[in-house]
Amino acid sequence: MASARAIAGLALSxxxxxxxxxxxxxxxxxxxxLAMALFVASLCATALSWLITRPRGPAGPLIxxxxxxxxxxxxxxxxxxxxxFSKGDYILKPAGxxxxxxxxxxxxxxxxxxxxxxxxxxxxx
Amino acid sequence: MMPVAxxxxxxxxxxxxxxxxxxxxxxxxxxxxxxxxxxRIQIWMMLRQVRSSVNKLKLMRDEGRRIAIEALREFxxxxxDVAEKVDRFLEHFAIEPESMDPVGVVWKLxxxxxxxxxxxxxxxxxxxxxxxxxxxxxxxxxxxxxxALNVLYKVVRHYYLLGRKTSSLFIIAQLQMLLPLIMKSARxxxxxxxxFKDGQPIGDxxxxxxxxxxxxxHPFKRLVKDTIxxxxxxxxxxxxxxxxxxxxxxxxxxGEAVVKLIEELGDVKAVIFVDATLKLExxxxxxxxxGIGVAIxxxxxxxxxxxELTVKTKVPxxxxxxxxxxxxxxxxxxxxxxxxxxxxxxxxxxxLSEVTGEGDKVIIVGVxxxxxxxQ
Numbered sequence: 001m002a003s004a005r006a007i008a009g010l011a012l013s014x015x016x017x018x019x020x021x022x023x024x025x026x027x028x029x030x031x032x033x034l035a036m037a038l039f040v041a042s043l044c045a046t047a048l049s050w051l052i053t054r055p056r057g058p059a060g061p062l063i064x065x066x067x068x069x070x071x072x073x074x075x076x077x078x079x080x081x082x083x084x085f086s087k088g089d090y091i092l093k094p095a096g097x098x099x100x101x102x103x104x105x106x107x108x109x110x111x112x113x114x115x116x117x118x119x120x121x122x123x124x125x
Numbered sequence: 126m127m128p129v130a131x132x133x134x135x136x137x138x139x140x141x142x143x144x145x146x147x148x149x150x151x152x153x154x155x156x157x158x159x160x161x162x163x164x165r166i167q168i169w170m171m172l173r174q175v176r177s178s179v180n181k182l183k184l185m186r187d188e189g190r191r192i193a194i195e196a197l198r199e200f201x202x203x204x205x206d207v208a209e210k211v212d213r214f215l216e217h218f219a220i221e222p223e224s225m226d227p228v229g230v231v232w233k234l235x236x237x238x239x240x241x242x243x244x245x246x247x248x249x250x251x252x253x254x255x256x257x258x259x260x261x262x263x264x265x266x267x268x269x270x271x272x273a274l275n276v277l278y279k280v281v282r283h284y285y286l287l288g289r290k291t292s293s294l295f296i297i298a299q300l301q302m303l304l305p306l307i308m309k310s311a312r313x314x315x316x317x318x319x320x321f322k323d324g325q326p327i328g329d330x331x332x333x334x335x336x337x338x339x340x341x342x343h344p345f346k347r348l349v350k351d352t353i354x355x356x357x358x359x360x361x362x363x364x365x366x367x368x369x370x371x372x373x374x375x376x377x378x379x380g381e382a383v384v385k386l387i388e389e390l391g392d393v394k395a396v397i398f399v400d401a402t403l404k405l406e407x408x409x410x411x412x413x414x415x416g417i418g419v420a421i422x423x424x425x426x427x428x429x430x431x432x433e434l435t436v437k438t439k440v441p442x443x444x445x446x447x448x449x450x451x452x453x454x455x456x457x458x459x460x461x462x463x464x465x466x467x468x469x470x471x472x473x474x475x476x477l478s479e480v481t482g483e484g485d486k487v488i489i490v491g492v493x494x495x496x497x498x499x500q
Contacts, residue, residue: 062181062184063318063319064316066316085323085325090324090326090499091497092338093499110458111458113459113460
């Protein structure tokens with residue numbers, strides 16, 4: 001949605017610029033009425049472009065609530081289970097019996113998945 | 126008959142002359158307008174932008190305060206004065222020691238920081254009487270994040286109002302240029318609120334996590350305040366692994382612990398610090414690098430203690446650092462960071478094989494906040 005708005009804004013800006021150039025050509029060719037109409041159309045296209053691309057409302061929530069997961073691993077068989085983090089979890093906390101082999105399980109990691117991914121430009125540099 | 130131009134007729138007369146005059150007047154008028162009011166327009170636009178950020182910071186500060194009050198009430202403090210106490214806490218300050226005569230300033234600073242920490246913990250215990258020791262430390266971290274948001278809001282508001290009062294382009298321009306970085310820090314502190322409320326491991330704890338994985342399953346003892354040590358066999362070396370005692374939000378006293386260990390053990394061949402470091406834009410989160418020096422962040426007290434001793438004892442000090450962004454340091458740990466733990470352990474082993482021999486005594490220190498990390 002945001003990228004569609006950006007493309008529309010860019011197209012309208014380009015149209016505004018083209019109309020402005022046409023208006024200038026009109027002035028030099030003594031078509032003053034046509035030039036004025038083109039100039040007004042150019043202003044409208046630029047204003048519309050600004051209206052479309054301006055940020056609407058807050059960019060994102062001010063306090064980000066992350067989805068945090070807890071990974072449980074069986075020390076004996078290596079069976080892994082990922083569940084939602086619950087208060088009191090901590091890494092290396094014993095987490096009961098393994099449902100597969102009955103061995104001891106540990107919380108081996110607590111993490112959030114999402115994060116800023118590097119852009120293709122950043123990766124190429 | 127062909128019209129003959131009068132020899133007295135000027136090239137610009139009548140309509141042409143009025144048009145030119147009008148154009149010149151318009152150009153001169155615009156130039157005068159932008160010369161007189163251009164800076165004011167610029168200031169107005171910058172102030173508008175700064176005001177929007179001040180409003181966002183205010184919302185973040187208020188949200189931090191609300192989350193802190195809610196968290197404290199969860200632990201049995203239903204009194205109406207909790208909000209009042211939190212407000213008082215948010216305005217807390219510590220005055221740095223005088224450094225005109227710098228001799229002994231580190232110890233004065235340490236004393237001030239110790240008293241500050243104790244005061245904060247006591248205050249939290251009073252506000253949340255049902256909280257366990259781990260929860261008290263987490264709540265203290267939560268209040269510290271809320272305090273940082275309050276300070277950011279107040280400082281930005283101060284310069285915004287000062288810029289508005291004085292109409293100084295330079296004050297406003299400096300503030301506006303710094304705003305992206307200030308807002309980044311503020312968003313990081315805001316993201317830290319929920320992590321501290323729930324006791325989730327944060328990016329800064331990666332050093333402590335490396336130490337925890339190394340010492341897991343080995344008996345450990347408390348060495349100095351909030352700091353533990355375990356003796357571990359690592360590739361034939363006798364490694365003394367140090368970290369803050371988890372899983373509460375603690376950083377311990379890693380410098381003091383190293384000093385104590387070197388004094389007790391005597392012949393230590395190497396000290397390796399494992400810590401998180403801020404990455405530059407374009408670098409990868411979780412990248413592991415190694416170098417030389419005492420990798421302990423913060424106000425510098427703990428770093429100073431180790432540096433003082435290693436000058437005398439000539440023990441070489443190495444650092445293994447894991448890169449992360451400032452916003453990742455105080456928000457819940459990312460998977461990319463967790464994956465770097467094994468890389469960091471491998472790097473420690475490689476370093477040990479290069480600089481020590483089998484049977485040597487080494488100290489490995491996991492530096493950072495150990496919230497949500499056991500041992």
